[in-house]
Amino acid sequence: MSNLVRNVGTIGSLTALSRVFGFVRDMLLARVLGAGLAADAWQLAFTLPNTFRRLFAEGAFSVAFVPMYTRRLHRSEEDGGGEAGADAFAGDVLSVFVWVLLGFSAICMIAMPWIVWLLAREYQDVPGKFELSVLLSRMTFPYLGLVSLVAMLSGLLNARSRFAPGAFVPVFLNLVMIAGIGIGWYLRGADGSDTVVAWALAISLTVSGMVQLAFMWWAARRAGVRLKITAPRFTPEVKRLGMLILPATFGAGIYQISQLVDTFFATSLPQGSLTLLKLADRLNQMPLGIFGIALGTAILPMLARHIQSGDKREAQRLQGNAVEVGTLLTLPAAVALGICAPAFVTAFFVGGKMTPESGAIMADIVLALVCGLPAYVLVKVFQPAFFSREDTRTPVFVAAGALAVNVALNFYVVPRYGIVGLAAATAITATLNVLTLYTILQARGWFHFTARLAGRIARQLVATAAMGAFLWWLMPLMADRYGGNVIERVWSLGVLVLGGMAVFFAIAFAVGALDKDLVAQVTRRRAAKPVDLAE
Template identity: 80%
Template sequence: MSLVRNVGTIGGLTAVSRVFGFIRDMLVARVLGAGLAADAWQLAFTLPNTFRRLFAEGAFSVAFVPMYTRRLHGTEDGASGEEAADRFAGDVLSVFVWVLLGFSALAMLAMPGIVWLLAREYQAVPGKFELAVTLSRVTFPYLLLVSLVAMLSGLLNARSRFAPGAFVPVLLNLVLIAGVVTGYFWRQRTGSDVSVAWALACALAAAGVAQLAYMAWATRRAGVRLRVTRPRFTPDVRRLGMLILPATFGAGIYQISQLVDTFFATSLPQGSLTLLKLADRLNQMPLGIFGIALGTAILPMLARHIQGGDMREAQRLQANAVEVATLLTLPAAAALAICAPAFVTAFFVGGKMTLASGAIMADIVVALVCGLPAYVLVKVFQPAFFSREDTRTPVWSAAATLAVNIALNFYVVPRYGIVGLAAATAFTATLNVAVLYAVLQLRGWFRFTARLGSRIARQLLATGVMSAVLWLLMPLLAPYFGGTVVERVLSLAVLVGAGVVVFFGVAYAAGAIDRDLLGQLRRRRPAKPVDLAE
């Protein structure tokens, strides 16, 4: 299966999840606004999800998938690839379960200290700190459940079965939507926003159970038979552990930055954390659809090419991934930056979310999306290291950029508030990509060719024309962004439709879209490889 088709499968299902996630956040914004309960819920939601992305979907997946793939497509001690891979996965699972249980238990016991480290300013508001601690204890078991989900998802990805792992976030968002609706009706009886936050916290734990049950079924349906036995630290399990430790930092710069941003956001006026997280939802729409899809699809494919010694095919795959990443993220970033007030007003303003809060949120979106291409390119460049089992280089890059991020935050947050915080995150993400690319170039693992550069230049041309059209349309449609539901929908439809038509029309005419690469989406079999290494 081609990279483009894999990205299409993952991206399509992820898009469905993002739509439901967007609906979830729209409801949360309108039901809770940006107050005490909303901030407490955002912190309780951030903690398990950050650790999940950092350890399970980040470090664990990038270390586990290449090792599992090597066993699946080879032989070991006379055993078939299937047998060796299942034995390896069973050994890892038997250790992984106990590690997760121990970590989750310790974190729940230490939750007052964790919340104090991240949000000590919550103590200045009566009841806010205590609510954040309690909700975080309710939500943290989700880490255990969803980490197991991530392992099973990586296992299926190595077998080119991407759909189940891309579908499980849909279950999360459906359960959370049910939670916020339940909380809304519960609040009518209690009269307190805390009821909504409690309903959301309980729904998150329930969602983890639903996701794990589904992935266990999908894994068995794929013919994989895993057994949890007595934990054994085999040489392979120990090697995986050694790879995970540095990969935890290298793969998780974005997640670590999220914790840093949470720390600084909680020191700002009440509601700042909520506005940052809701603004990041708009940023996460293209990031989740394009970035995660590309990173998930490229890692097992790149690992197979590199382990087979086919460096030319590895170069072609990475070049295709960069081209697809820029084709999708450059116009998305420009459109979000120009149309941020329209999207925020139409989607989030209403109920308990005020126009003033919406204006701040729009400024945050503009700052965040400046780093959108970098967020996605990180997902493309890091697999080039991980597929070679080099987890040290991303660690040093991540350490340097994180240090810059923290230093910038101490300077910009007191002066520019939450918007400065978002801008610092975007800048350091771009710096991280620049460092990773420089190392890849120096080692000869990836070359930025003239052909690829020409394609991106044409994409920038199309993005510029689209931006000009959107800039002209914004003041004409502004009165309708906060109008009736029909007016909001129609005005956004005009913006999105105009942007899509103009960008892809100009891009196609200017040759910014590789027709052969695009044609792979319409074929059962991949087209002849497009050699961007020339």
């Protein structure tokens, strides 16, 4: 477990740094653009390449490519493995991947008016909104190709247990975009058009992709990875990778596909709804991005090695440890975010062009989204159990069923409950997805909850309930401070966060929700024996 905890800690801490800068970016964006025409157009333009990035590059491609590259890397040189053999395989993939990315990006940029029409046809009812959305989407779409190559290089380094560069590289995205917001705000002036800011953001996104690719290429060379781009060659392994990617595109991307579905429904609601949904999701993405991505990234290559060696006990232990860490981090985060959503939204986002009325709606969206936070993270733990066995078909059927439920729910709740109902449907879908995945894993004997693991989670729930009661009591006492000056906002949120953490960890220690060996490994105070949750 020590390797898992150490890797999760490395990825999580660097991802947290990126999320902090991303949070600063969205705070500035909310104040500069608010929730109006230009903000909605920008959110759509930003959503398109990022959804495809998470769906294809960080989702389907990574879960199919990383296990194959890992096996090649740890195979003997006589069998075509080792670093040279693995890099040769990666070079063959890259030589094909580059042309696929170029072709796909070109087709999408040409077809952008139809893509925007499919997702946001109601934008045509607002003068200039549809045209601006198409223009901005064309300006941002080259980012997809750049960041997809970044994801491939990150996968290569992850397979070599070098997780830091891939976890750090999103910092460049947020830094460049913060600069873009600043430049756009300066060029707009006091009475200028918000379109100027949106243009600056679109340009900065593509520039950030160039910066990220340069950094990851340097990091890969520094790690000894040697890739050569040659004429495309469809070797047997490249063909096999392609066959695995196709179903994994759907199986690994239920959350991203749901994002496109949510975007479609959000654009049919009053102006500003899409912006409020995306900004609310930023609060939800803080723990999800830190814990979920860190766990999923760390567990996949490790699980692939255990399964390749036939060590079922270690595979069970690894997944059990990942579930315990995931629930330990997300259960209190979900409850704290749900209860304190009005405080966080008011302190971080309300101001400038973002009105208190919009902030109140955003807080309700946050509450609905975080109901599915544990499920979002556990999906990242359960899916690698299939992908590491090269089973990408099962998650396809599970994802198809969950997505069908999501669409049906949206048709029912969106007309009745608006944007908040849409967010709740997303949380319900994610929960259904993770429960179905676990049921299949248990039926196949690939993973099961042990009495020890269930008992640990039950104790975590007790500590989470105590923390929730404390925050529920504390929240109204500082209601006037959340929207005050900077010192008041920081002070009041600090009391909430530190007070909630103190209560949670005190009760967690008292009831045994925290494993002492796990705490020792996280704090690195002493060497700890592996925790066996397979018993």
